[in-house]
Amino acid sequence: MHEMTVTQAMLNMALEHANGRRITDIYLQAGRMSYVVPESVESFFQYLSEGTQAEGAKLHFEIMPVEMTCMDCDQQVDLSEWADDRPHVIMQKAFVRGCECGSKNLRVTGGLSFGLVSIDVDESE
Amino acid sequence: MKQSISVLKDITEANSLLADNLRAGFSQRNLLVLNIIASPGAGKTSLLERTIEMLDGELRFSIIEGDPATSIDAERIAAIGVPVPVVQINTQGGCHLEARMIQKAVEQLEMADADVVVIENVGNLICPTGWDLGEDIKVVVASLPEGDDKPLKYPMAFVTAQAAVINKIDLEPYIRAKTTVMRENALTINPDLAVFEVSCITGQGIDEWLDWIREQLAKKRTTSK
Numbered sequence: 001m002h003e004m005t006v007t008q009a010m011l012n013m014a015l016e017h018a019n020g021r022r023i024t025d026i027y028l029q030a031g032r033m034s035y036v037v038p039e040s041v042e043s044f045f046q047y048l049s050e051g052t053q054a055e056g057a058k059l060h061f062e063i064m065p066v067e068m069t070c071m072d073c074d075q076q077v078d079l080s081e082w083a084d085d086r087p088h089v090i091m092q093k094a095f096v097r098g099c100e101c102g103s104k105n106l107r108v109t110g111g112l113s114f115g116l117v118s119i120d121v122d123e124s125e
Numbered sequence: 126m127k128q129s130i131s132v133l134k135d136i137t138e139a140n141s142l143l144a145d146n147l148r149a150g151f152s153q154r155n156l157l158v159l160n161i162i163a164s165p166g167a168g169k170t171s172l173l174e175r176t177i178e179m180l181d182g183e184l185r186f187s188i189i190e191g192d193p194a195t196s197i198d199a200e201r202i203a204a205i206g207v208p209v210p211v212v213q214i215n216t217q218g219g220c221h222l223e224a225r226m227i228q229k230a231v232e233q234l235e236m237a238d239a240d241v242v243v244i245e246n247v248g249n250l251i252c253p254t255g256w257d258l259g260e261d262i263k264v265v266v267a268s269l270p271e272g273d274d275k276p277l278k279y280p281m282a283f284v285t286a287q288a289a290v291i292n293k294i295d296l297e298p299y300i301r302a303k304t305t306v307m308r309e310n311a312l313t314i315n316p317d318l319a320v321f322e323v324s325c326i327t328g329q330g331i332d333e334w335l336d337w338i339r340e341q342l343a344k345k346r347t348t349s350k
Contacts, residue, residue, distance in 0.1 A: 002219075002220050002252040002255070005219070005223065006136055006137075009136050009137065009139060009140070010136045012139070013134060013138070013139075017130050017132050018130070033280075033281060035252065035255060035281070088277070091280050091314070092277050092313075095313045096313060104313075104316065105316050106316075108280075108284050112255075112281075113136075114135065114136045114137070115133070115134060115135050115136060116132045116133075116134050116135075117131070117132060118129050118131045118132055118133070119129070119130050119132060120127045120128065120129050120130075121127070121128050121130060122126070123126045123127065124126050
């Protein structure tokens with residue numbers, strides 16, 4: 001239930017960059033481990049953006065995969081065989097199996113964040 | 126005509142910037158700051174009570190209590206024999222603390238004599254993991270009766286923490302969960318974790334935890350000089 005705060009922060013950021021212009025599209029990247037649920041962001045966005053320059057803007061979500069890196073050989077761990085698993089299952093499996101080099105010293109290095117990539121604004125108004 | 130404006134920023138950036146400011150402020154005052162994350166009922170407040178009592182006369186604490194609506198925890202801290210400054214944050218139902226709430230709390234919190242500031246987050250193992258509060262160290266508390274698979278089910282809490290406290294180990298004879306399994310699972314998720322096995326009721330294992338706090342404070346004071 002933290003999507004309301006997250007959505008408000010995203011809306012503030014978008015409005016700031018739009019600098020008074022109407023926002024038509026917002027491009028977002030949500031990590032699979034970010035604990036952000038796109039559907040929930042969308043419904044909060046409808047409510048929070050009402051009466052702002054972002055009202056009616058379309059949200060585009062790109063879902064970012066979990067990435068893990070080996071701290072011993074510095075290589076990104078190949079997680080492709082588990083791509084369809086739920087993210088914490090991927091992590092569990094990777095932590096148990098370890099890196100190709102034999103190390104089990106892994107860190108989660110991607111798929112954690114929720115980012116605002118870009119916005120489209122209408123210049124004609 | 127449409128124009129694309131590149132932003133490329135993390136949504137929690139505003140929070141992170143504020144947290145960095147808070148961290149700088151804490152460091153200037155030579156304070157060690159802990160952010161305690163756990164599910165409701167894991168024993169965050171009990172661990173705090175024990176810690177404050179046992180370090181009485183040696184280290185001084187200032188406490189920020191996060192809670193959705195009540196001040197029960199702040200009252201518990203105020204009721205222990207040791208006088209400790211405590212500020213209560215009510216999140217009005219919100220599931221986690223944010224840096225702006227800490228900023229407000231810090232304005233009211235008596236910290237002049239403190240060595241360690243402890244922020245007790247809202248009881249929740251998911252949402253608080255994404256919000257930096259300006260702490261030095263995140264501590265996750267998990268109690269054994271919650272299940273020894275907790276680290277596997279809530280990996281982010283263990284991935285982002287530097288220490289894990291397994292509480293209520295005195296209950297092990299009565300339940301199926303095993304302390305050794307919980308420790309192993311925690312270290313699988315994060316090999317760098319300092320893991321402590323304690324019972325806040327019997328006091329078992331608390332000494333190791335206290336030593337670790339002393340160590341972290343000493344480390345902080347040598348690096349911030």
